[in-house]
Every structure is written in C-alpha cells, then in structure tokens.
Amino acid sequence: MTLPGKGPRNGPIIYEELGMLKIWEDHETAGMDYWDSSLGITSLSQDYEAGIKPQHVVQAIFDRIDAYKQVQPSVWIHLQPIGEVMRAANELSIRWPDPKNRPPLYGVAFSVKDSIDIAGIPTTTGCPPLAFTPTASAPVYQRCIDAGGLFIGKTNMEQLATGMTGCRSPFGTLHSTFSKSHIVGGSSSGSAVTVSQGLVSFSLGSDTAGSIRVPAMFNGVCGFKPTKGTVSARGVSPACLHQDCVSFLTSNVEDAEMLWDVCKGFDKGDFFAKLPSTRPIRKSKQLRFKFGVPPASALEICSLPFKKQFAEVIEIIQKSGGKLDDLEWNPFAAANELLYNSSFVMERLTILPEGWLAQNKQLLHPVTRQVFEGTLARNSSAVDLFKDLHKQAEYKRAVEDILTFEEDIDNETDEITLMIAPTTPFHPTIKEVDEDPIGINGRLGSFAHFANVLDLVGIAMPCGTYEIEDVFEGRKTRLPFGVTILAGAGLDGELLRVAAMLEEALQDVGQEE
Structure with a gap:
C-alpha cells in the first residue's frame, strides 16, 4: 500500500473503492428502508436486534463520510475501501446470526488515531517522513475487532502528538464541528470529528497532556482517559512514554464504559501495564x-x-x-x-x-x-x-x-x-x-x-x-x-x-x- 500523501488541495490522498449495499441483500432485508439513525452503541444494538443488518449501517456511514468531505476533506489519513468494510460486515452477519449471542461491539463502526498500529496499514503519526507499515496490530485495536467492531479508517492528528490545537498536521488543519473559525483541538483531532459528526460510534486515541479531553470538549463529545496501564499501549507510537495513555472518544458515558470493559486488561508486553487491582469491584446501593x-x-x-x-x-x-x-x-x-x-x-x-x-x-x-x-x-x-x-x-x-x-x-x-x-x-x-x-x-x-x-x-x-x-x-x-x-x-x-x-x-x- 502506498503511503497517503498530499493531494492537489494539500489534503490526504484517500484510498477507497466503490461498493453497493445490494451486494449483500437477501430475502429478509431486500425490502427494508434505508437506515440512517444514531450510531450510539446502545441505540445501534437495538437496531440490530430489530433486524437492521451491519451492511445497512456501513452504507449509511460511507454516505455520511462522502457528504462530509465537502466540509472537511482532511479528516481521514486512511479510509478503508467500502468493499472491505462490507465484507467484514457480511462476515459478522454470518458468524453471529443470533442477536442473543452477539459480542458487545457487533457491527459498531470505529475510527483510529493514526498513531495506533494496524497491520498492513501505514502508521504516520501525522508525520509522513517517519511513517512505517506495522506487521502486527495494537492489542487495543484487536480487542475492538474481536468484539465485533468494524474498522472504518485512521484519522488526522497533530503531528507526532505534539500539541492540543489540531493546527500542526501536514495533512490539513481541521476545525471544530461547531465553527469553521475555531480550533478542533488535538492531538486526537480527526478522531473527535468522526464521533461528533456521527461518522463512527467511537474512536481510539491517546492522551498525554489532554489529547483526548481537549478535542472532546471542542467537538461536544465525551473523552475518557482511563488509569494508565489498564488498557494496553503496546503498538501505539509514543509522545511521552511515561505519560501516554490509550483513551476513548464516544458520544456518551455509557459507550465509554462499554469500551473500557472491552479494552481493559493486563498486557505483559506493555512495560507500563498495571497488574489487575486486588480490590473487589462492587456497586454499592x-x-x-x-x-x-x-x-x-x-x-x-x-x-x-x-x-x-x-x-x-x-x-x-x-x-x-x-x-x-x-x-x-x-x-x-x-x-x-x-x-x-x-x-x-x-x-x-x-x-x-x-x-x-x-x-x-x-x-x-x-x-x-x-x-x-x-x-x-x-x-x-x-x-x-x-x-x-x-x-x-x-x-x-x-x-x-x-x-x-x-x-x-x-x-x-x-x-x-x-x-x-x-x-x-x-x-x-x-x-x-x-x-x-x-x-x-x-x-x-x-x-x-x-x-x-x-x-x-x-x-x-x-x-x-x-x-x-x-x-x-x-x-x-x-x-x-x-x-x-x-x-x-x-x-x-x-x-x-x-x-x-x-x-x-x-x-x-x-x-x-
């Protein structure tokens, strides 16, 4: 795969291919109306229980992405081909036909800050001269995939995670989803935009000095920074290793807690990982x-x-x-x-x-x-x-x-x-x-x-x-x-x-x- 570079308007070159929802139609869903609803995890799960297919959701997401390119063309550094996401969605439908036995992130679309490794896709960290293509994926990404998540793409970010404004990316400066004049925040800039605009249900990012929390505020979403070492940071390009923390952008608190439950766990390969707490977890009245x-x-x-x-x-x-x-x-x-x-x-x-x-x-x-x-x-x-x-x-x-x-x-x-x-x-x-x-x-x-x-x-x-x-x-x-x-x-x-x-x-x- 060629490293995304600058296009004619200084935005990232996005590699994608066209696909049609009708490829995956069957007799049960052929007459179903077009889906275009909330991507909140709980809401989406209810839609799936009612008979919506992941393929319907994928088609709607890519329609939204295509429309939003007119507003901010440099949100994505890498966008998955729709055909690949459709194939992944179809595999979910085949593997888990029974709604009662589906994993927690079944058919839930997510984006990833481009400092987190995904096998076969360049990690640029917003700095093409230092880009590389990993052969293994970060555990936090893999946990989301194993829980039924659908990966949509890697997002624009502040170069080398050096700031909190979102104004230091060679792929283009983003703005707040509330105002074209005001900053988006960083360094997890594009991640916040994708959640705020309903292009994905959640985004994986990192927080060293406020890199999740600041863009969360500037785009009206939740930014959860867990205790360092409780979610594996292996496979995440560091800003400051002693301070870095894998974090989450979601549309609400309930989704943040669900993600934390999916992603947390001791990883011996992460040298800063913390052993599980011996304090029993209980919910008092x-x-x-x-x-x-x-x-x-x-x-x-x-x-x-x-x-x-x-x-x-x-x-x-x-x-x-x-x-x-x-x-x-x-x-x-x-x-x-x-x-x-x-x-x-x-x-x-x-x-x-x-x-x-x-x-x-x-x-x-x-x-x-x-x-x-x-x-x-x-x-x-x-x-x-x-x-x-x-x-x-x-x-x-x-x-x-x-x-x-x-x-x-x-x-x-x-x-x-x-x-x-x-x-x-x-x-x-x-x-x-x-x-x-x-x-x-x-x-x-x-x-x-x-x-x-x-x-x-x-x-x-x-x-x-x-x-x-x-x-x-x-x-x-x-x-x-x-x-x-x-x-x-x-x-x-x-x-x-x-x-x-x-x-x-x-x-x-x-x-x-």
Missing part, C-alpha cells in the same frame, strides 16, 4: 461524592463565557447530590507545571531515531520543529530529571490523600472525592493559534496536564453550549463547553458511575441565553 474545583485565582485564566458556564455547572452538580468541598489545589498546579516546564519534556526526543532531528528537522511542520528545538535548548541533565521525578512522586502521594474513595460496606454506601475543572480555559480561533501557536497551546493545558503526571482517571463531558458573535463568519455561533471530572488512579468504574449520574443534567448548561 448508593455512591455519594464530594468534589473540589480550582480556586478563583486559577480560574481567572478562563474566558468570561467559560466562567459563567462553569459556575452553572457547579450549581447543577450540587443540586444533583455533589457536595462542594475545599480541596488543596497546590499539588495539581505543581504537577501541571511539571509536564512541559521541567526535564520531563526531554522524553519527547526519545521518539525520534538517533540523529534524525539534526538531519531532517526541515521536514517537520514549522511549529513541531520549534517544539523540538525548544526541547533541545533546555539542555536538562540527569540530575534535573531525578529531581523532577522526586517532585512527581511527592505530588502523587499528596493527591492520594485528596482524591479518596471510602467504602462503608455495612451501610452499602460509598463516597468518592473528585476534582472538577473546565476542560480548557477558552476556545481559540485558528487565526489566534496561527499568531501564537506555542503560547495558546500552553494555556489550553491549564487544567489538563496534571492528570497524566498524577496518574488520574478522567472523563471530559459536554456541558451545553454558549453563544458568541463570530467576527469571522459574521453571525452568531454556539460553541461547546465542557468540564473534566477526575478521580484517583484505579477508580475508573466509580468515576464513570458518577459521570453517568450527572450526564443528563449537564447537557443543557447555557441553553437559557
């Missing part, structure tokens, strides 16, 4: 929760609409049973600074072949090159690194005493303590990022970077929209807002349970304007 928020001084970085939306979110969460508590913010703030303002940033250089940067830096996107050159200029020593590792251990221990989980077995009532923060402090335009790419990228991580350093589990949740006067499009535009809910390492299930409790209440934030 009642799960109470306390939560803290960043102090007013930290929230000053937020735009006025974000401050207003966040205040409303806090009020809604309190009405939903959450108890607002004063939590120590200093360890979170200190950990945030540690990710990119310390020797930790030097780990970025380990992803490049020896001597490659010196000889080939002109092949990188200008901002990516600037990031790597800035990293080299730090000239950090081994002593600096060990000092920073000691700080990380100190901050992690401090947060263990803040984000707690207490079981009351006798009364079947548990209590979890959470940190809730705006996913980002504002939503910049593409033009603003062009004018200050490094500065804005850093500000976007104000409430995101610490999650990986502290090994927290987190889910970015959409919380309604707010209205702005779009000076570039000359009309009023509604943009998405969202928060990230964070819990201590290993509390993935408990966090998802709280998120599910809050999901409906948070959907209409800001709608009364």
Whole structure:
C-alpha cells in the first residue's frame, strides 16, 4: 500500500473503492428502508436486534463520510475501501446470526488515531517522513475487532502528538464541528470529528497532556482517559512514554464504559501495564461524592463565557447530590507545571531515531520543529530529571490523600472525592493559534496536564453550549463547553458511575441565553 500523501488541495490522498449495499441483500432485508439513525452503541444494538443488518449501517456511514468531505476533506489519513468494510460486515452477519449471542461491539463502526498500529496499514503519526507499515496490530485495536467492531479508517492528528490545537498536521488543519473559525483541538483531532459528526460510534486515541479531553470538549463529545496501564499501549507510537495513555472518544458515558470493559486488561508486553487491582469491584446501593474545583485565582485564566458556564455547572452538580468541598489545589498546579516546564519534556526526543532531528528537522511542520528545538535548548541533565521525578512522586502521594474513595460496606454506601475543572480555559480561533501557536497551546493545558503526571482517571463531558458573535463568519455561533471530572488512579468504574449520574443534567448548561 502506498503511503497517503498530499493531494492537489494539500489534503490526504484517500484510498477507497466503490461498493453497493445490494451486494449483500437477501430475502429478509431486500425490502427494508434505508437506515440512517444514531450510531450510539446502545441505540445501534437495538437496531440490530430489530433486524437492521451491519451492511445497512456501513452504507449509511460511507454516505455520511462522502457528504462530509465537502466540509472537511482532511479528516481521514486512511479510509478503508467500502468493499472491505462490507465484507467484514457480511462476515459478522454470518458468524453471529443470533442477536442473543452477539459480542458487545457487533457491527459498531470505529475510527483510529493514526498513531495506533494496524497491520498492513501505514502508521504516520501525522508525520509522513517517519511513517512505517506495522506487521502486527495494537492489542487495543484487536480487542475492538474481536468484539465485533468494524474498522472504518485512521484519522488526522497533530503531528507526532505534539500539541492540543489540531493546527500542526501536514495533512490539513481541521476545525471544530461547531465553527469553521475555531480550533478542533488535538492531538486526537480527526478522531473527535468522526464521533461528533456521527461518522463512527467511537474512536481510539491517546492522551498525554489532554489529547483526548481537549478535542472532546471542542467537538461536544465525551473523552475518557482511563488509569494508565489498564488498557494496553503496546503498538501505539509514543509522545511521552511515561505519560501516554490509550483513551476513548464516544458520544456518551455509557459507550465509554462499554469500551473500557472491552479494552481493559493486563498486557505483559506493555512495560507500563498495571497488574489487575486486588480490590473487589462492587456497586454499592448508593455512591455519594464530594468534589473540589480550582480556586478563583486559577480560574481567572478562563474566558468570561467559560466562567459563567462553569459556575452553572457547579450549581447543577450540587443540586444533583455533589457536595462542594475545599480541596488543596497546590499539588495539581505543581504537577501541571511539571509536564512541559521541567526535564520531563526531554522524553519527547526519545521518539525520534538517533540523529534524525539534526538531519531532517526541515521536514517537520514549522511549529513541531520549534517544539523540538525548544526541547533541545533546555539542555536538562540527569540530575534535573531525578529531581523532577522526586517532585512527581511527592505530588502523587499528596493527591492520594485528596482524591479518596471510602467504602462503608455495612451501610452499602460509598463516597468518592473528585476534582472538577473546565476542560480548557477558552476556545481559540485558528487565526489566534496561527499568531501564537506555542503560547495558546500552553494555556489550553491549564487544567489538563496534571492528570497524566498524577496518574488520574478522567472523563471530559459536554456541558451545553454558549453563544458568541463570530467576527469571522459574521453571525452568531454556539460553541461547546465542557468540564473534566477526575478521580484517583484505579477508580475508573466509580468515576464513570458518577459521570453517568450527572450526564443528563449537564447537557443543557447555557441553553437559557
């Protein structure tokens, strides 16, 4: 297979072939109306139980993809030929004819960030000069396939996963699905677009500093970052190995939990994998929760609409049973600074072949090159690194005493303590990022970077929209807002349970304007 390159409009060259749904028609489905409904996993499963075939869904998906190319032609770096996806869908129908015995992701379409290996398909990581074709697939991808998933394609991303804006891809800059003027977020940029636009049910990505959570917020979907090492990262091109975490983009919390159940598991081949917890998993009759928020001084970085939306979110969460508590913010703030303002940033250089940067830096996107050159200029020593590792251990221990989980077995009532923060402090335009790419990228991580350093589990949740006067499009535009809910390492299930409790209440934030 030829590596996707630039087409005449600087977008990716997509390799595909035409196919028709009627190839797979049989006497049971020949008269069925065209399917064009929700790709939410639960909704899709109900449609399959009612008699819809995966082939109907595949045809609708490729129709949607074809139509959306007129809006953003560079969403995909590799798009599977429709004929191959149809064949996979037909095999599912033959293998699992009984709805009662189907696997959890039967006929569920998904996309994959192009830093995750799929055998026989180039992994570009948004950087064609460093592309390679793997001979084995990443375990997280294979688990989805084994559970009945249908792979649709690999998505555009921030080059080498170096930022959170989505503006550093040689395949083309994407924009938010809410506004052509505003950034899409990164580095899992195309993945967020495919879920937000209903082109797939979910997307596999990775999160190092907010790379799932930020694009989730900017496109109105959920971004779930599990505890590092609970989902195998083998076969995922690293950004910073010690911080990287395989993560998921979905349309709702229920789908995120289902994916986590499918994909989690100890992988001895992943050197950062965690052994399964010995703590028994139980669902108490009642799960109470306390939560803290960043102090007013930290929230000053937020735009006025974000401050207003966040205040409303806090009020809604309190009405939903959450108890607002004063939590120590200093360890979170200190950990945030540690990710990119310390020797930790030097780990970025380990992803490049020896001597490659010196000889080939002109092949990188200008901002990516600037990031790597800035990293080299730090000239950090081994002593600096060990000092920073000691700080990380100190901050992690401090947060263990803040984000707690207490079981009351006798009364079947548990209590979890959470940190809730705006996913980002504002939503910049593409033009603003062009004018200050490094500065804005850093500000976007104000409430995101610490999650990986502290090994927290987190889910970015959409919380309604707010209205702005779009000076570039000359009309009023509604943009998405969202928060990230964070819990201590290993509390993935408990966090998802709280998120599910809050999901409906948070959907209409800001709608009364």
